[in-house]
Amino acid sequence: EAGVAQSPRYKIIEKRQSVAFWCNPISGHATLYWYQQILGQGPKLLIQFQNNGVVDDSQLPKDRFSAERLKGVDSTLKIQPAKLEDSAVYLCASSSGLYTGELFFGEGSRLTVL
Amino acid sequence: KNEVEQSPQNLTAQEGEFITINCSYSVGISALHWLQQHPGGGIVSLFMLSSGKKKHGRLIATINIQEKHSSLHITASHPRDSAVYICAVSRPRYGGSQGNLIFGKGTKLSVKP
Numbered sequence: 360e361a362g363v364a365q366s367p368r369y370k371i372i373e374k375r376q377s378v379a380f381w382c383n384p385i386s387g388h389a390t391l392y393w394y395q396q397i398l399g400q401g402p403k404l405l406i407q408f409q410n411n412g413v414v415d416d417s418q419l420p421k422d423r424f425s426a427e428r429l430k431g432v433d434s435t436l437k438i439q440p441a442k443l444e445d446s447a448v449y450l451c452a453s454s455s456g457l458y459t460g461e462l463f464f465g466e467g468s469r470l471t472v473l
Numbered sequence: 474k475n476e477v478e479q480s481p482q483n484l485t486a487q488e489g490e491f492i493t494i495n496c497s498y499s500v501g502i503s504a505l506h507w508l509q510q511h512p513g514g515g516i517v518s519l520f521m522l523s524s525g526k527k528k529h530g531r532l533i534a535t536i537n538i539q540e541k542h543s544s545l546h547i548t549a550s551h552p553r554d555s556a557v558y559i560c561a562v563s564r565p566r567y568g569g570s571q572g573n574l575i576f577g578k579g580t581k582l583s584v585k586p
Contacts (some may be wrong), residue, residue, distance in 0.1 A: 392572040396514070401559065401576030414570060448514040457570045462506065466515035 363384065364463035365451050371471045377439035380468045383432070384453030388463070390414075393426055393436050394450040396467070402450055408434060409457050441472045476500050479560050479577035485583050490552050492547040494580045496560030499541065506574065508559040516559070519545070534542050550584045557581050 364383040372378050384391050389410050394402035405424065406416040419426065423442070429436040435463035438445055448467040454460040477498045496505070497545050507519040519533040522543065527534050530548075535542040542562050547554055561574040 371541075390570065390572065400572075401561075401578060404573055408544060408569055415573070450514075450516060452516075452572055453572050455533055461521050462518050462572055462574075464516035464518060465554075466513065469514055 363451055363453055363463050365435050365449075365465035365468050367468055368373065368466060369416075369469050372441055373434075373469070373473050374443055375440040377437065378441055378470060379438075380436045380451075382434045382436070382450070382451030382465060384434075384454075386462055388453035388455055388458075389431075390454045390457050391428060392452045392454075394452065396448045396450060398447070401419050403436075405436070407457075414457065424437075438470075441470075443472050446470055446472045475578070476575050476579040477560055477562055479558075479580050481580060482578065482581070483581045484511050484583070485574055486550050486582070488551060488584055488586050490550050490584075492550050492554075492582065492584075494545045494560075496543045496577055497541060498560075498562050498575075499548070500562065500564065502564055505543050506561045506563065507543075508537070508561060510557045510559060510579070512536070512556075519558075532552050532565075533552045549584075552584045552586050565586040 391408045393405045396402040400439045405419045406426045407414045408428040447467050450467045451465040452462050480495045504523045509517045522536045531548045532547040557579040559579045560577040
């Protein structure tokens with residue numbers, strides 16, 4: 360069974376530029392999560408989707424971050440414009456259900472903002 | 474005080490040693506997760522526990538719901554076990570989804586050959 364796929368693995372940009380990360384969850388998983396993990400800290404949940412609907416985006420900095428999952432399968436997380444403090448690993452995870460099922464994580468996308 | 478506490482913060486062991494990492498939590502939970510994170514950043518879910526004990530290869534995880542405590546054991550440790558081990562709890566029974574986790578700060582394990 361294929362795991363959660365993320366790309367790109369690494370991205371270096373200058374502040375005020377934009378960046379997009381892509382995630383393809385495990386086939387059939389209805390629930391998809393995006394986390395931000397700053398170096399030395401635990402992951403922080405940014406947004407969660409159930410199929411193509413947003414369940415919770417309360418921790419997403421909406422002035423610069425956006426995310427979508429238009430067809431209820433893969434998802435894109437965008438940052439525009441990026442700030443230095445956005446340097447982090449962006450993790451995607453999926454599970455079969457919102458309240459049940461094991462979590463499966465991707466390899467993460469490491470962003471460096473210069 | 475963090476809702477999820479792990480100990481030790483750092484752990485160095487010799488190859489072959491038996492390793493224990495502890496996790497205590499102070500909130501009601503539906504499940505406790507043990508996660509492994511390698512330097513590249515990706516996270517692997519090792520166990521999801523709501524009671525008792527689970528074993529997978531050389532890894533054993535236990536949870537005591539009454540005491541709000543869990544342990545992760547690694548038998549016959551190997552250098553490839555070197556990683557950060559993270560304890561996290563989910564609370565869908567109390568609101569929030571399975572992925573809305575409260576994370577511990579992690580235990581950095583280094584196994585020397």
